Amino acid sequence: MLAREHRLTSSGDIRTVIRSGKRSSNKFVTLHYLPADTHQFAIVTSRAVGNAVVRNRLRRRTKAILRALLDTTPEVKGVFRYRPEANHLSFDELTASVTELLQRTKK
Secondary structure (H helix, E strand, C coil), rough: CCCCCECCCCCCHHHHHHCCCCCCCCCCCCEEEEECCCCCCEEEEHHHHHHHHHHHHHHHHHHHHHHHHHHCCCECCCEEEECHHHHCCHHHHHHHHHHHHHHHCCC
């Protein structure tokens, strides 16, 4: 689990990041982000991605990846939105996908 200070929990904050933030995407994930003073992330998975087991697996894996990459990523408020194609990704493929998007936020 991400530490409390690294979680973006308010629906208003999530809405702000999605509406007025920048966006970076690949085939499986879209990352909406805004520059911030600290890392804060939310993970959104719709029912189109799969059943609850699949959606929760994606969330858990993403949180584990974010914990590992927190020191190397720029400080942003980010919202990860998964596409239905993401439900078949292995952990390594998901790591590569999330890392790619986080690297793009440095620009």
